[in-house]
Amino acid sequence: MTEPTVEVHPSTEDLLAAAAARFVAVVTAAQAERGVASVVLTGGGTGIGLLEVVRKSPGGIDWSRLEVFWGDDRFVPAGDADRNDLQARTALLDHVPLDPSRVHPMAASDGEYPDPVEAAAEYSATVHAHLAEYGAFDLHLLGMGGEGHINSLFPHTDAVREEHELVVAVTDSPKPPPVRITLTLPAVRRTRH
Template structure:
C-alpha cells in the first residue's frame, strides 16, 4: 500500500487523471485492451474533466477500453444523481468509446424494473460474460472514500451482500437503494485507487489507515493499492506513511 499526498484537490485530480491515462496505455500495450472501474462523487468528476483536458488522452485507444462501475444509485436512466450520468457529462460523451464496452449498472427503469436484487444479478451476469465465466481483468478500480469510511456502496455497520454484486436497500446515505460491487469483486482488481480530498474526509482516512475497521480498510489491489489524497484529507495520516508530492 502506498499513500500519495498532493497539495490540494485540483492538483490531486490532475495527478490521478495522468496516472489513469498511463495505466490505460500500459494495459493496452500488454493486453491489447483495458478494463477500468469508475466511481462517482465530486473528486471523480474532477478527475474525469482533467482526463478530457489532457492532450495525453489521444494516446489511449478508447475503442479498446471497457468501462465498469463500482456502484450506482438505483435511479432512472439519465437521472443527474446517477454516477453514470455524471461520468458521461464530465468525460465519456466526448470520447470515441465503443458503446458495447461501456457497462453501466442497470437503472431503476431498466429491464428489471424497480427490483435492485434483479439488477445486481443482471450486472453480475454481464461481468461473468465479459470474463468468460469469471470477472473481467480489472486493470484499475477507482474508489471514493466517504466521510464515514464507506467505499462504493459498502457502508460501515451494514452487512455485505453475498457474491460479487449486491443490492443495498437501506443505505445510510441517500438515495437508500443502490447496487454495488462487493469487496470480493473489488479485491480482484490489479490496482485499487482510493481517492479522497477535503478536511471532511480526514478522520475516515486516518482511521482506515491507522486502525482499520472501516470498509475503506478492507479493499486492496492484487498488485497495488494506492491512497491518493490531498493535504486536507491526509491531515490525520502519520507523516512517515506519506509520499508527499508538489
C-alpha cells in the first residue's frame, strides 16, 4: 500500500479539474487492466461538480464497461432532489452511454424496499456480489461534511463504528434527513483508489 498524499489546490475549480483527470485516469487504467472499472459516487456540491467536469472531459472512458455504485444516499422517494442518485444522473449519468445493468443505485423509500434495514441488506448483497467478482472497487469518491462525515458515516454514531458489515441503514443522522443508507468503513477499505 502506498503512503497517502495531500494535494492542495488554489481554487475549487482547480480541485475539480485535478480530481476529474484522476477519475478518468483511474477508470481507464482499470478498464485496460481488468476490462471493467467500478466507481463509488458521492454527493455534495464538490462531488456532483466533479461529475459535471468528467462529463465535459471524459477522456477514454468506455461507459459501457463502468460499474457505478453510491457511497450513500438519503432514504427518501426516488424523485426527491436530495437523492445523490438523482443528482449524479443529472450531472453525468444521464448524459453518457452507460449499460443500465451496471448502474447500482441504493433503494429509495418509495421503492421495492420501504424499510431502510431491508434496503441496506439488498444493497449489501449487490456490493458483496461485485466484490466477490472483482475484489475491490477501483475508485471511491469521498466528500467530507462540515462536521467530518464521509458517506453517511457521522462522527460518534454507530455506523462509523461498524467493523464487519459493508452497508448499513442509518436512522439517526444528525443531518437531515435522518434516514439514509451508507457504505461503511470496511467497504471504503475495499477500494483501490
